Amino acid sequence: xxxxxxxxxxxxxxxxxxxxxxxxxxxxxxxxxxxxxxxxxxxxxxxxxxxxxxxxxxxxxxxxxxxxxxxxxxxxxxxxxxxxxxxxxxxxxxxxxxxxxxxxxxxxxxxxxxxxxxxxxxxxxxxxxxxxxxxxxxxxxxxxxxxxxxxxxxxxxxxxxxxxxxxxxxxxxxxxxxxxxxxxxxxxxxxxxxxxxxxxxxxxxxxxxxxxxxxxxxxxxxxxxxxxxxxxxxxxxxxxxxxxxxxxxxxxxxxxxxxxxxxxxxxxx
Amino acid sequence: xxxxxxxxxxxxxxxxxxxxxxxxxxxxxxxxxxxxxxxxxxxxxxxxxxxxxxxxxxxxxxxxxxxxxxxxxxxxxxxxxxxxxxxxxxxxxxxxxxxxxxxxxxxxxxxxxxxxxxxxxxxxxxxxxxxxxxxxxxxxxxxxxxxxxxxxxxxxxxxxxxxxxxxxxxxxxxxxxxxxxxxxxxxxxxxxxxxxxxxxxxxxxxxxxxxxxxxxxxxxxxxxxxxxxxxxxxxxxxxxxxxxxxxxxxxxxxxxxxxxxxxxxxxxx
Amino acid sequence: xxxxxxxxxxxxxxxxxxxxxxxxxxxxxxxxxxxxxxxxxxxxxxxxxxxxxxxxxxxxxxxxxxxxxxxxxxxxxxxxxxxxxxxxxxxxxxxxxxxxxxxxxxxxxxxxxxxxxxxxxxxxxxxxxxxxxxxxxxxxxxxxxxxxxxxxxxxxxxxxxxxxxxxxxxxxxxxxxxxxxxxxxxxxxxxxxxxxxxxxxxxxxxxxxxxxxxxxxxxxxxxxxxxxxxxxxxxxxxxxxxxxxxxxxxxxxxxxxxxxxxxxxxxxx
Numbered sequence: 001x002x003x004x005x006x007x008x009x010x011x012x013x014x015x016x017x018x019x020x021x022x023x024x025x026x027x028x029x030x031x032x033x034x035x036x037x038x039x040x041x042x043x044x045x046x047x048x049x050x051x052x053x054x055x056x057x058x059x060x061x062x063x064x065x066x067x068x069x070x071x072x073x074x075x076x077x078x079x080x081x082x083x084x085x086x087x088x089x090x091x092x093x094x095x096x097x098x099x100x101x102x103x104x105x106x107x108x109x110x111x112x113x114x115x116x117x118x119x120x121x122x123x124x125x126x127x128x129x130x131x132x133x134x135x136x137x138x139x140x141x142x143x144x145x146x147x148x149x150x151x152x153x154x155x156x157x158x159x160x161x162x163x164x165x166x167x168x169x170x171x172x173x174x175x176x177x178x179x180x181x182x183x184x185x186x187x188x189x190x191x192x193x194x195x196x197x198x199x200x201x202x203x204x205x206x207x208x209x210x211x212x213x214x215x216x217x218x219x220x221x222x223x224x225x226x227x228x229x230x231x232x233x234x235x236x237x238x239x240x241x242x243x244x245x246x247x248x249x250x251x252x253x254x255x256x257x258x259x260x261x262x263x264x265x266x267x268x269x
Numbered sequence: 270x271x272x273x274x275x276x277x278x279x280x281x282x283x284x285x286x287x288x289x290x291x292x293x294x295x296x297x298x299x300x301x302x303x304x305x306x307x308x309x310x311x312x313x314x315x316x317x318x319x320x321x322x323x324x325x326x327x328x329x330x331x332x333x334x335x336x337x338x339x340x341x342x343x344x345x346x347x348x349x350x351x352x353x354x355x356x357x358x359x360x361x362x363x364x365x366x367x368x369x370x371x372x373x374x375x376x377x378x379x380x381x382x383x384x385x386x387x388x389x390x391x392x393x394x395x396x397x398x399x400x401x402x403x404x405x406x407x408x409x410x411x412x413x414x415x416x417x418x419x420x421x422x423x424x425x426x427x428x429x430x431x432x433x434x435x436x437x438x439x440x441x442x443x444x445x446x447x448x449x450x451x452x453x454x455x456x457x458x459x460x461x462x463x464x465x466x467x468x469x470x471x472x473x474x475x476x477x478x479x480x481x482x483x484x485x486x487x488x489x490x491x492x493x494x495x496x497x498x499x500x501x502x503x504x505x506x507x508x509x510x511x512x513x514x515x516x517x518x519x520x521x522x523x524x525x526x527x528x529x530x531x532x533x534x535x536x537x538x
Numbered sequence: 539x540x541x542x543x544x545x546x547x548x549x550x551x552x553x554x555x556x557x558x559x560x561x562x563x564x565x566x567x568x569x570x571x572x573x574x575x576x577x578x579x580x581x582x583x584x585x586x587x588x589x590x591x592x593x594x595x596x597x598x599x600x601x602x603x604x605x606x607x608x609x610x611x612x613x614x615x616x617x618x619x620x621x622x623x624x625x626x627x628x629x630x631x632x633x634x635x636x637x638x639x640x641x642x643x644x645x646x647x648x649x650x651x652x653x654x655x656x657x658x659x660x661x662x663x664x665x666x667x668x669x670x671x672x673x674x675x676x677x678x679x680x681x682x683x684x685x686x687x688x689x690x691x692x693x694x695x696x697x698x699x700x701x702x703x704x705x706x707x708x709x710x711x712x713x714x715x716x717x718x719x720x721x722x723x724x725x726x727x728x729x730x731x732x733x734x735x736x737x738x739x740x741x742x743x744x745x746x747x748x749x750x751x752x753x754x755x756x757x758x759x760x761x762x763x764x765x766x767x768x769x770x771x772x773x774x775x776x777x778x779x780x781x782x783x784x785x786x787x788x789x790x791x792x793x794x795x796x797x798x799x800x801x802x803x804x805x806x807x
Contacts, residue, residue, distance in 0.1 A: 005296070007289070013721035014283070014552070017595030018776075020545070020576040024599035027543070027572070031600075034296070038289040044722060045786060057286030060400060061293035062300075072786065075761030126761040128776035131598060183282035184313060223344030223395040238287075238397035248314060248341065274565070276558070283552070303565070307558040326555030329669060330562035331569075452551035453582060492613030492664040507556075507666035517583060517610065 003087070004030070005064025006138045009038040009054050010130060011045060012069070018128070022067075022135040025121060029139035036061060038068075045072035047097050048259060051162055052180040052188075055100035056239040058088075065138040066101065067130075068092040075126040080114035080133055081159065082147045089147055091134050099161035108156040115151035165190035169198055173266040178257045179241065185250030186224075187257050188243045191265060193236035196220070199267060206268040207234050209244070211257060217268050218244065234265075272356070273299070274333025275407045278307040278323050279399060280314060281338070287397070291336075291404040294390060298408035305330060307337075314341035316366050317528065320431055321449040321457075324369035325508040327357075334407040335370065336399075337361040344395040349383035349402055350428065351416045358416055360403050368430035377425040384420035434459035438467055442479075442535040447526050448510065454519030455493075456526050457512045460534060462505035465489070468536060475537040476503050478513070480526060486537050487513065503534075541625070542568070543602025544676045547576040547592050548668060549583060550607070556666070560605075560673040563659060567677035574599060576606075583610035585635050586797065589700055590718040590726075593638035594777040596626075603676040604639065605668075606630040613664040618652035618671055619697065620685045627685055629672050637699035646694040653689035703728035707736055711748075711804035716795050717779065723788030724762075725795050726781045729803060731774035734758070737805060744806040745772050747782070749795060755806050756782065772803075 006026055012018035019040050026033050038057050042050040050070035058066060063086070071078075071093040079094040085105050090098040091114070102108050114133060117124075119140045121132040137150060167176040167190040176190035201207065201220055209216045218234045219227055227233040229248040232255075237243040242265065244251045257263070275295055281287035288309050295302050307326050311319040319339035327335060332355070340347075340362040348363040354374050359367040360383070371377050383402065386393075388409045390401040406419060436445040436459040445459035470476060470489055478485045487503045488496055496502040498517040501524075506512040511534065513520045526532070544564055550556035557578050564571050576595050580588040588608035596604060601624070609616075609631040617632040623643050628636040629652070640646050652671065655662075657678045659670040675688060705714040705728040714728035739745060739758055747754045756772045757765055765771040767786040770793075775781040780803070782789045795801070 007293075009286075014577060015579045015721040017547075017576050017591045018721075020574055021595050021598040023574050024545075024595070027574070028598075028600045036289055036292050036296070038286050039283060041284045053286045057290050057293070060290040060297075062297045073763045076763045125776040127773065131776065183284040183287075225342050225345045235396065236394075238394040238400065276562075278555075305558055305561050305565070307555050308552060310553045322555045326559050326562070329559040329566075331566045452553040452556075494611045494614040504665065505663075507663040507669065 003062060003064040004032045004034050004142045005036065005062045006030075006033050006142060007036045007038050007061055007064060007066045008040070009042065009050060009066075009068040010040045010070065011042040011050065012040045012130065014040055018130070021128075021131045025131055025135040026139045029136055030142045033139060033142050038066075042070050045070060047072070047095055048162060049180065051097050051100045054098070055104045058101045058104055063087040064089075065141050066090045067134045067138050068097050068101075069130040069134055070097050071095065071129065074129055080129065081154070082112045082114055082137070082150050083108045083156070083159065084110045084147050089141060091138055093129075094160050096160045096162035099159065103164075108159065110147065111154050111156045111159055112147050113151040113154050116149060119145070119150065167191055167195070169195050172199070173264050174199060175262070175264045177263060178259050178261045180259060181252045184245070185252040186237065186243050186245040187251045187255060188237060188239070188241050189263055189265075191242045191263070193240055193242060196236075196242060196265065199265075201267055208266045208268045209234065210264040210266075211255065211261065272331060272333040273301045273303050273411045274305065274331045275302050275411060276305045276307050276330055276333060276335045277309070278311065278319060278335075278337040279309045279339065280311040280319065281309045281399065283309055287399070290397075290400045294400055294404040295408045298405055299411045302408060302411050307335075311339050314339060316341070316364055317431060318449065320366050320369040323367070324373045327370045327373055332356040333358075334410045335359045336403045336407050337366050337370075338399040338403055339366050340364065340398065343398055349398065350423070351381045351383055351406070351419050352377045352425070352428065353379045353416050358410060360407055362398075363429050365429045365431035368428065369433075372433075377428065379416065380423050380425045380428055381416050382420040382423050385418060388414070388419065436460055436464070438464050441468070442533050443468060444531070444533045446532060447528050447530045449528060450521045453514070454521040455506065455512050455514040456520045456524060457506060457508070457510050458532055458534075460511045460532070462509055462511060465505075465511060465534065468534075470536055477535045477537040478503065479533040479535075480524065480530065541600060541602040542570045542572050542680045543574065543600045544571050544680060545574045545576050545599055545602060545604045546578070547580065547588060547604075547606040548578045548608065549580040549588065550578045550668065552578055556668070559666075559669045563669055563673040564677045567674055568680045571677060571680050576604075580608050583608060585610070585633055586700060587718065589635050589638045592636070593642045596639045596642055601625040602627075603679050604628045605672045605676050606635050606639075607668040607672055608635050609633065609667065612667055617692075618667065619692070620650045620652055620675070620688050621646045621694070621697065622648045622685050627679060629676055631667070632698050634698045634700035637697065641702075646697065648685065649692050649694045649697055650685050651689045651692050654687060657683070657688065705729055705733070707733050710737070711802050712737060713800070713802045715801060716797050716799045718797060719790045722783070723790040724775065724781050724783040725789045725793060726775055726777070726779050727801055729780045729801070731778055731780060734774075734780060734803065737803075739805055746804045746806040747772065748802040748804075749793065749799065
């Protein structure tokens with residue numbers, strides 16, 4: 001591996017020194033490493049949210065070692081894994097956190113269980129594998145270790161994966177679910193802009209959006225700035241997915257749509 | 270441009286992967302770039318607050334490319350601009366966000382509309398110009414592109430500027446307004462320490478401060494630590510501006526003074 | 539000093555440009571410096587919390603210059619100091635903030651009052667020594683200045699130190715206090731895992747924990763994942779200290795135990 005890039009995602013928060021400890025361990029082992037913090041404010045233990053952030057960010061990150069730690073079962077029997085996908089290596093707990101990102105960059109070519117204690121910081125804290133296992137392992141990889149040095153090859157078909165968000169294109173409607181809610185309260189769906197194009201929807205149209213028993217008529221625009229402040233709008237977001245926003249407002253609060261909620265979109269007659 | 274420094278200011282927040290995507294795009298194009306995050310917690314769409322933070326920080330930043338994105342009208346018809354000021358280049362939406370910082374470092378020498386799509390990431394998301402336009406353009410600048418490569422020269426007199434905060438020195442009083450409120454609740458005015466000196470005020474004096482119809486007698490000290498906890502104080506802050514604070518407290522909550530509120534300061538008799 | 543590492547800890551928050559100004563000053567003086575942010579969300583003026591974070595993180599940071607600024611008395615008569623400990627130099631206000639970290643890496647070998655104004659940014663703001671004194675001094679150190687260049691040698695016995703958290707091992711119980719509460723609401727005690735071992739406690743036992751007049755029976759496990767969600771657990775945390783947590787919950791809210799509260803732990807009969 002020639003890249004010296006290591007990226008970090010976690011739910012460690014920024015109030016404590018946990019992120020800095022990971023940086024320190026990496027730099028101590030691999031001073032040439034360049035670290036990019038993908039983010040550390042994933043809600044505590046929210047594997048799905050961490051997976052969504054990583055998957056939507058990784059296409060814009062240089063190839064390297066991508067460490068992700070949202071690990072509510074740290075210290076239990078879940079495995080630590082390294083997943084090779086193209087010229088990237090993803091490292092983290094085998095709880096589905098990595099699965100959407102691995103899929104986003106073309107899928108896994110090989111996977112290894114991380115068991116080689118020679119590469120760990122010792123003693124390994126039962127509650128801080130980020131610092132004692134994942135950070136030093138990532139540093140050793142940019143120092144020239146091979147993923148095969150980390151531990152035994154495992155069957156990529158046995159990696160834990162999150163269910164792919166449902167999305168189905170029918171004759172007159174696209175069905176999907178709420179995938180994620182961002183910092184601005186924008187509600188991101190598993191329905192793509194391409195799905196809407198297949199239905200014959202164009203920017204400027206009005207969409208019929210069913211949320212359970214509610215039906216809304218929502219303008220479909222290029223961006224939220226195209227509607228008046230306080231108005232609801234649907235647009236294709238920076239990840240290529242249909243999102244609902246309120247210009248200068250919070251669509252999540254307006255709609256009360258949690259991740260996983262079912263959504264159907266058709267053209268308004 | 271020989272400096273490899275790129276600084277980033279935005280209202281993207283730290284919960285999502287938006288900032289990391291910008292870092293990733295920059296490093297992918299210009300691996301030698303050194304990135305300084307000025308901050309990403311500007312309140313959503315608060316151009317004035319973003320402008321104040323950038324203007325007060327830029328004198329302490331090395332020369333380089335200064336990217337700022339607080340852009341409530343992203344995707345509308347507002348222009349993207351590059352403004353050259355000395356050996357610095359400011360990049361962002363032409364909505365006034367850059368204006369106070371450009372003024373703080375001596376004013377604009379030239380400005381360019383950013384239209385050269387060869388330098389963009391494609392497809393350009395209508396809602397994430399930070400990642401797809403501003404980040405790659407900044408990276409190309411540190412790779413040797415010239416601001417003139419970005420697009421057509423525009424008249425610097427036609428750049429959008431925020432109104433300069435009002436401040437007027439009278440015989441017996443300095444008038445101004447609330448410029449900004451910082452993280453600690455300290456209320457920063459558009460009145461300078463030099464203004465108070467012109468009035469004959471010295472550290473240790475008591476000031477008469479009019480806030481609308483209210484009049485307060487406030488000790489003028491070198492720092493908030495010079496008064497007792499819970500006590501109000503006026504001092505010259507780290508930007509050279511008069512600020513009001515409560516030692517170990519929150520002056521903004523105490524005074525309810527929003528940005529723009531009128532303030533007059535004289536010497537207490 | 540050959541290391542180019544500078545670490546920063548403060549209570550500046552991330553909303554303003556204060557941290558970026560410190561980065562900018564450092565890089566302007568010492569472009570080769572590598573900066574690690576230990577954290578900037580120490581609660582305002584909370585010297586004890588800052589000291590705990592620094593002490594628990596520094597063993598994982600490469601040697602270098604460790605700057606810490608939680609400085610409620612900035613601008614008063616407190617001294618600025620540089621404390622040499624092994625191949626590390628700690629820089630900050632002499633208010634006890636550095637004391638636990640210095641102790642954690644083996645104690646002070648020498649201390650200097652920082653008085654050499656040639657190394658400061660001028661004019662020095664009375665309220666922002668981080669930018670105008672500590673950041674440039676740290677940069678000059680990585681540029682080759684010696685701690686002795688900063689100002690006069692002072693007696694290490696006269697440095698301000700925080701009281702070491704009380705901890706006493708009796709025949710049948712370990713006594714201590716609440717040291718810190720982390721971002722997850724985990725309550726960290728001054729009692730070590732080794733103390734519990736001395737009492738004969740083993741993972742899997744039930745502990746009797748006295749909090750003032752309350753007595754709780756708490757399972758002692760390797761990690762919080764070993765109990766059911768919502769259940770209280772005691773474990774040895776990543777700093778080697780006994781901590782109380784609620785799996786998928788907030789022990790601080792559950793127990794209302796502020797830092798300093800007295801705690802006694804014995805084996806449950």
